[in-house]
Each structure stands twice: as C-alpha cells, then as structure tokens.
Amino acid sequence: MKVKNVMICNPYTVRYNQSLADASKIYLEHDVNCAPVVGINDDIVGIITISKVLESFLSGSSPTAKIDQFMDDPPAVVSENADFENLANTCPQDMERMLVLNQNKKLTGILSRVELIKKVNLAWEETRNELKVVLQSVSHAIIAFDKTGSIYLFNKGAEILLGISSKEATDQRYAGVLPQWIWKEVIDDGNARFGLRLEVNNKRVIGNSTPIYVNGNITGAVVVLQDLSEMESLVLELSRVRELKVELDNIIECSYDGMLVVNTKRVVLRANKSALQHFNLSDYSHNCILSDIKSEIAVCLEDMSINIVEQKRSLTKGYTKLDGQEIMITGNPRFSLNGEVIQVIFNMRDMTELQRLKFQVEKAKEEKLRYSVELLELRGKLLKEDLITKSFTMEPILELMLRVSQVDSTVLITGESGVGKEVAAKRIHKLSRKENGPFITINCGSIPENLMESELFGYEKGAFTGANKEGKIGLMEAANGGNVFLDEIGELPLNLQVKLLRVIQERVIYRIGGIKPINIDVRIIAATNRNLKDMVKKKTFREDLFYRLNVVQIEIPPLRxxxxxxxxxxxxxxxxxxxxxxxxxxxxxxxxxxxxxxxxxxxxxxxxxxxxxxxxxxxxxxxxxxxLPENLNIGENGKADVEVTIRGIVSLDEGVQLMEKELLRKALGTEKSSRKTAQRLGITHTTVLRKAKQYDLL
Known part of the structure; x- marks a missing residue:
C-alpha cells in the first residue's frame, strides 16, 4: 500500500506573510489542526499548528501578527509512492506528521501520526500480531493480569501513564504498579468494574476492569486506564478556540478603524460599525453591492477594488470627504490556494485620530525601550541629536553649557515641556571629558515607584521574590564613567531622594540586598518642567537635594x-x-x-x-x-478659520446649541485642561464646566 492511499490529500496552506487570524480561520472552517506555510516561491518554509497559534494568543500576540514569527520548521517529507508499511515500521515514535510530495517535489498531502495509527489498525486487525500492534498503538493504558497477578500485557500507553517500562512491569508483577483490588476483585467475583477513579503515578485516571474468559473460565483481568488530564486538556483547548473566535469577532466589531470585506464582484461580505459610520449607515444587506451604497466613499472603494483584483496587490489611497475629514484607505487582496484573488479587505482610518494614537504609541515604545535595554545597548547608544538655534536668546545659554561641560558639577536644566532639555543634556555630554563614556537617560516619572530603586541601583541575587537569580546592575552603575540624565526629577519619590543625595555626595551606591559599596564616577544632569522651589516649600521635594542639584541651573526658554x-x-x-x-x-x-x-x-x-x-x-x-492642524490654521485676525457646513434646517436655538456643543468639544480635545479651554474660547472656567456637563462632554 502506497503513502498516497492513506494521506490527507490537498492540505490547506497559508503564506508566510499571512496573519495568525488567517491561520485560525483555516482551522475553524476546515477542521484541521495544522497548515504548511508557503514561501515567496511557493515552497514549503515551515508549518503552523493550532497549538502554536493558541500559545501565541495566550502570550499576548496580536491576531494580525505574521505567521513567520511563530511557525515551526518544516517536518520530514516522504514521497507519495513510498511503501506505507515500511514507513510505519521506521517512522520515529515522536514524529507528529510528514509532508507528502509528488515526483515534481510539489506538496500533495500530509501524513499525520493520528492517520498512521488508524491505517495500521485497519491493516493488521485480523491476526494476533495485529491485535498486539493495535494495543501498543492505543493511547490508553492497557494492562492484562493472569489469575496469579502476573502481568503479561503492558502496552505503551501504560508505560507512559505509569512511568515504567513493560519489562519492569512484567518482572515485578502487580506490586507497585496498580492497587491489587483493581484486578483481584474482578477475578474473584467475575463482575466487571466500570468508571473506576483513582490516582496513579500522581495522575488522576479513570478506568475499567474486566474479567477475561476462556472456555467459560476466568483466566485473568484486563484493566484499561485513561489519563483524565489529557481529556480535560482537549476540552479546554476546544473551549479556548471558541473563545478566541468570539474574541476575534469582537475585536473586528469594536475596532475604531473601519473594516470592510468584499468579494471580486464587489458584494459586501462583512462590515463593522466603524465602516458603516463612514457610509452613514446603521446596517447593510448581505447581498449589498458597493455601487448600491449611496456614499462618496463607496465609489472610491469600488474603483480601488477593481484595481486590486486586476493587479493582485495591496493599494493605499488618501480620501478627503466633503466635510473635510481625511481618511486613509488600504485595500489588501485575499488569495485562494491557486493564487487567485477571492476577496478584498479594506481598512479605513481617520488620519487625525491616527496621528494622535501613533504619537502616543511611539512615545510609549521609546519609554519602554529606554529602560529595557541591556548594559551593552546602553553603552553603545549613539547621540544623533544636537541643538539647532540662531536665536540671540540662546547664545548665553550655549556658552554656559560649554563652560559647565568642562567640569563635573551637577547641572539642573529647567524649562517647559518640549523645549529640548534632553537635547541640551546630550550636548553637554558631547562636549565633556566623559564624551566616550555612556550617556544614560532615566525618566523618573515613567518608572513605577516600586521598581525605581532596583532600576537605579540594581540588586544582588536573591534580593527579593521574582528577582533575577544572577542579580542585576542598576542604571547608575551602568553609567559609570559617563553622564546620567535624570529627566522629570521632580517626580522622584521622597524615599529615593535621600539615596540620590548620598550618591551625589559620596559617589557610592549600594545594590538592593547588598552590603558592599560600589564606587561610581558619574556626573548628574537633572531636568524638570516643575518649580522645585515651590515643591521644597510644600515638603514634596527635599531642600538639601535641591541645592545639590542646583549647582548650575540652565533654563531653556520656550520656542515662542x-x-x-x-x-x-x-x-x-x-x-x-x-x-x-x-x-x-x-x-x-x-x-x-x-x-x-x-x-x-x-x-x-x-x-x-x-x-x-x-x-x-x-x-x-x-x-x-x-x-496644518486646525489649531494652527489661523487667519489675519488671529482667529481660527472655521467652515460651517449645514446639511439640514433646524430651529435657530437648536442650531446655536449644536454649534456651541461642537465648538466646546473641539476645544476640549485640543487643550490639556478646562482652564486653558476657557482661555481659548474667551469664557470663564465655570462656564466651560457647566456647558461641558450640560452637553455630556466630561
């Protein structure tokens, strides 16, 4: 019998650049647990299993993450004309599956371990040898006793479950293998026991014990055991798959971006709420065609869909609606197994919101990267930024920076947020004698208070629960021989202000859990946009630390x-x-x-x-x-250029309220506080709060 007679024909494959969500859909729609991964040249570059996808989701990976980040190496291959029986005898026990290729080295099927077991059972079930092979192939533990308690059958499942070999089991009879009552009572009274629950080898199992009759006489008993944890694991895995499907549906539906799926005939197959909002629709018909939707965006999507199907590639286009809203539309083709486009998936993004979110994400990434890099990365960090100025106001400041860079005194840089305090600190580092040493930035406001001390000073091995068993050096120690930039110094907790004061005075640190002093040669450059003098008066910042930091103060003026x-x-x-x-x-x-x-x-x-x-x-x-953003688009009179679009007729009072609500909403979204909003609108602070509450904007 040839391998091609028993293999799973024409397996479903995925491309290396498809997402985890695409792989999940294949598992759900076609009842498979794995899929070969196809590369650029349609060659097999790996395999992605349902277990790997579930593991990726549980570890926090996004459904849109690419498959090539999680796939396993391609399994072994076999020719479809290979002899199946020889393969069954030589195949390693731990091999889960094999790829089947034809004479042209093209994938034609998958031969899995489960299918191999099924075929072996069918091929050899008529002989005594067939029975022995079947018993050895069953995952359940099967143990046969004679009347004296000697074990004469101990299959592979029993070896795995009980943790001993068949030879060891037959040598020691029943002692240490199973409790005697399981087989002895059945032999004594001839009554089978079903649904027995017991603990074997620290595992919860369920089993049956049945007498063996030969010519009407009881000659022994056979015990079949099943590991309950395996069954529970399968039930849990199925439940997780269902939960993931519901979760994916919810993610798509709750996405702020509009998501739309059409087929090659431009029939809308799926659209989330955000997409419908772009069309000013609350729902859509499943047989709806893009050309039937009365919307300016629908016309654009229809043209893009035609081009994507013809060109078989992604297409991105910016679109400005009549009301001035700018939308970035990206269309991606979805291919069938034979490479034909079967669907087009559109993503529609409001660019105004996207820019805000992108800035926040990039800022979060920078903060995370800043405190997660290792010592070598900290020491190898390049200084690419520099001060760019032609202002006369900055000339004495640049001169002061040059003079202070030649000494190791502590520097305090002040100024509003965004004026370039970190750039100034880097400039001082570049001009100092420690130029070739590390320059490490520590944002005192972004590190959690409970982690601040370990990040600054490090810890010895075993210093606390969850600590690295080898210990860890702190950022202060990593900066030895260089400069440390303490940004947002006003956010430093009071308990750590004392320790920082000791570092400045004694040039010595102690790791958490350590008793050995560590001498360091670092210069402290601190920065803040807060008024430290007021904080000293309010007892939220130590006075002695303030004077230690404020040896040389450099105030960067605002851009205005x-x-x-x-x-x-x-x-x-x-x-x-x-x-x-x-x-x-x-x-x-x-x-x-x-x-x-x-x-x-x-x-x-x-x-x-x-x-x-x-x-x-x-x-x-x-x-x-x-x-330019709306807050910069100002006219000659200094007021914002506002275009009012009226789409319907309402009463004057209602129109004024709508305009007032929209103006207040935009102002609250632009300014960082309600007081600045009041200044922007030219009204009192209490009026802003009262109006915002009236229109449910707070």
Whole structure:
C-alpha cells in the first residue's frame, strides 16, 4: 500500500506573510489542526499548528501578527509512492506528521501520526500480531493480569501513564504498579468494574476492569486506564478556540478603524460599525453591492477594488470627504490556494485620530525601550541629536553649557515641556571629558515607584521574590564613567531622594540586598518642567537635594520666546522626515508666517510633530496651510478659520446649541485642561464646566 492511499490529500496552506487570524480561520472552517506555510516561491518554509497559534494568543500576540514569527520548521517529507508499511515500521515514535510530495517535489498531502495509527489498525486487525500492534498503538493504558497477578500485557500507553517500562512491569508483577483490588476483585467475583477513579503515578485516571474468559473460565483481568488530564486538556483547548473566535469577532466589531470585506464582484461580505459610520449607515444587506451604497466613499472603494483584483496587490489611497475629514484607505487582496484573488479587505482610518494614537504609541515604545535595554545597548547608544538655534536668546545659554561641560558639577536644566532639555543634556555630554563614556537617560516619572530603586541601583541575587537569580546592575552603575540624565526629577519619590543625595555626595551606591559599596564616577544632569522651589516649600521635594542639584541651573526658554529658531528647526525637521519617508517636500512662506505667529504651547516637540504630520498627509511636493492642524490654521485676525457646513434646517436655538456643543468639544480635545479651554474660547472656567456637563462632554 502506497503513502498516497492513506494521506490527507490537498492540505490547506497559508503564506508566510499571512496573519495568525488567517491561520485560525483555516482551522475553524476546515477542521484541521495544522497548515504548511508557503514561501515567496511557493515552497514549503515551515508549518503552523493550532497549538502554536493558541500559545501565541495566550502570550499576548496580536491576531494580525505574521505567521513567520511563530511557525515551526518544516517536518520530514516522504514521497507519495513510498511503501506505507515500511514507513510505519521506521517512522520515529515522536514524529507528529510528514509532508507528502509528488515526483515534481510539489506538496500533495500530509501524513499525520493520528492517520498512521488508524491505517495500521485497519491493516493488521485480523491476526494476533495485529491485535498486539493495535494495543501498543492505543493511547490508553492497557494492562492484562493472569489469575496469579502476573502481568503479561503492558502496552505503551501504560508505560507512559505509569512511568515504567513493560519489562519492569512484567518482572515485578502487580506490586507497585496498580492497587491489587483493581484486578483481584474482578477475578474473584467475575463482575466487571466500570468508571473506576483513582490516582496513579500522581495522575488522576479513570478506568475499567474486566474479567477475561476462556472456555467459560476466568483466566485473568484486563484493566484499561485513561489519563483524565489529557481529556480535560482537549476540552479546554476546544473551549479556548471558541473563545478566541468570539474574541476575534469582537475585536473586528469594536475596532475604531473601519473594516470592510468584499468579494471580486464587489458584494459586501462583512462590515463593522466603524465602516458603516463612514457610509452613514446603521446596517447593510448581505447581498449589498458597493455601487448600491449611496456614499462618496463607496465609489472610491469600488474603483480601488477593481484595481486590486486586476493587479493582485495591496493599494493605499488618501480620501478627503466633503466635510473635510481625511481618511486613509488600504485595500489588501485575499488569495485562494491557486493564487487567485477571492476577496478584498479594506481598512479605513481617520488620519487625525491616527496621528494622535501613533504619537502616543511611539512615545510609549521609546519609554519602554529606554529602560529595557541591556548594559551593552546602553553603552553603545549613539547621540544623533544636537541643538539647532540662531536665536540671540540662546547664545548665553550655549556658552554656559560649554563652560559647565568642562567640569563635573551637577547641572539642573529647567524649562517647559518640549523645549529640548534632553537635547541640551546630550550636548553637554558631547562636549565633556566623559564624551566616550555612556550617556544614560532615566525618566523618573515613567518608572513605577516600586521598581525605581532596583532600576537605579540594581540588586544582588536573591534580593527579593521574582528577582533575577544572577542579580542585576542598576542604571547608575551602568553609567559609570559617563553622564546620567535624570529627566522629570521632580517626580522622584521622597524615599529615593535621600539615596540620590548620598550618591551625589559620596559617589557610592549600594545594590538592593547588598552590603558592599560600589564606587561610581558619574556626573548628574537633572531636568524638570516643575518649580522645585515651590515643591521644597510644600515638603514634596527635599531642600538639601535641591541645592545639590542646583549647582548650575540652565533654563531653556520656550520656542515662542526665540522665534528666530522656528525657521531653522522647521527646515531641520522637514529634511529629517523627508529622508525618513522618502519624500521631497517644501514649505510655503504662508506656512512659515503661521509658524512665527503661533504661540507653540508644545514648543519644539509640537513643531516637530506638525512637520511630520504635514510630510505624511501632503500629497504633492508642497506643504501649505491645508496640511496644518486646525489649531494652527489661523487667519489675519488671529482667529481660527472655521467652515460651517449645514446639511439640514433646524430651529435657530437648536442650531446655536449644536454649534456651541461642537465648538466646546473641539476645544476640549485640543487643550490639556478646562482652564486653558476657557482661555481659548474667551469664557470663564465655570462656564466651560457647566456647558461641558450640560452637553455630556466630561
């Protein structure tokens, strides 16, 4: 019998760049537990199993993560014309599956361990030898006793369950294998026992004990045991798969991005709530065609769908609605096994919200990376940023930075958020004698208080529960021979302020759980946007530490007080992001005028964000006022240019309320506090709170 007679034909495959969600759909729709992974040239590059997918989800991986990050190496291969019986005799016991190839080395099937066992059972069931092989292949533990208690059958399942070999079991009879009553009572009274529950080899099992009759006489008993944990595991796994399906459905439905799936005839197969909102629909018919939807976006999607099906590749396009909302639409083809496009999956994103979320995500990633890198990464960190200024206001500050860099005194850098305090600290490091030493940034406001001490000073092995068994050096020790930049120093807990004071005074640290002093040679550069003097008065910051840090104070002025820097900074950021995104852009003089008249509450960080956003969103080679955020798009009178669109007629009072609510909503979303919102709108703080509560905006 040939392998091709017993294999699973035409297995379902996935591509290496598909997602975990795609693999999950194959398992659910086709009742399989694995899928070969196909590479760029349609060759088999790995295999992804349902267990691996579940493990990835449980570890926190996203359903959109690519399969090639989790797949296993390809299993062994066998020719479809190979002799099945020879393969069954030589196949390793732990091999779960094999790939079956034809004479052209193309995948035609899968030969799994389960299928192999089934075929062996069918092929040899008529002879005594067949029975022996079947018993050895069964996963349950099967043990046969004679009337004296000697074991004469002890299959592989019994070896696995009880943890002893067949030879050991037959040599020691029943002693130490199973309790005597399990087989003896059955032999004594001839009554079978079913559903026996007991604990064997620290495992909970269920079993049956049945007498063996020969010519009407009881000659022994056979005991069949099953590991309950295996059955419970399968039930749990099935339950998890169902939960994952429900979870995936909920994720798609709750996604802020609009998600839409159509077939090659542009029939809408699925659309979440966010997608329907772009169409101004509350629901859709399952036989609905894109051309039937009365929406400006539907026309764009239909054109994109035609191009994607014809070109068989992804397509991204920006679309601006009549109300001014900018949407980024990405369409991805879904292919059948023969490489034909069967569906197009659209993702529609509101770019305004996306930019805000992207900034938050990037900031979170930077903070996480800053405190998770190892010592070598900390020491090898490159200093790529520098001060860019043409302002006369900055000249004495630059001179002070140069002078203080030549000594090792402690420096306190103050200024509003986003003015470039960390860039100034790096400039001091570059000019100092410790230039070749490490420069380590520690954000005192981002590290949890319970982890702050171990991050700063490290710990000895076994210092506390959950600690690395080898111990860990702290960031202070890692910065030995260099400079430490303590950003947001005002957020440092009081209990650690004492220890930092000792480090500055004695140049010595102690690891948590350690008694040996460690001498360090570091210079402290601290920075804050808070008023430390007021904090000292309020007893939230130690006075002695303040004077130790404030040996030399460098205050960086806000961007609005050095407008000469706006043009060079804008050109610097424009060049930076044009290079990053492979674009060629230039900024109009009208935009520069707006930049110079804007008050920049977010300082240089806000300017950089505006430039990056404009580079991304502008479709031509020029950045003009249409590519600026609403809060920058100001007219000659200094007021915001507002376009009001009226789609229907309501009463004047109702219209005024709607306009008031929308204006208040936008202002609250732009400003960081209700007091700044009041200043922006030219009303009192209490009016903002009262109106926001009235319109349910807080």
């Amino acid at each position: 007080d050095r407008k000469e820097d706006i043009l060079p900074l804008s050109e610097h950021f424009l060049k930076k992001y044009c290079t990053k995104y492979s674009k060629q852009k230039k900024i109009t003089q009208q935009v520069y005028k707006i930049f110079e008249s804007y008050h920049w509450p977010g300082n240089i960080r806000e300017l950089e964000n505006v430039i990056e956003r404009a580079v991304i969103l502008s479709q031509g080679d020029t950045i003009d006022i249409n590519h």
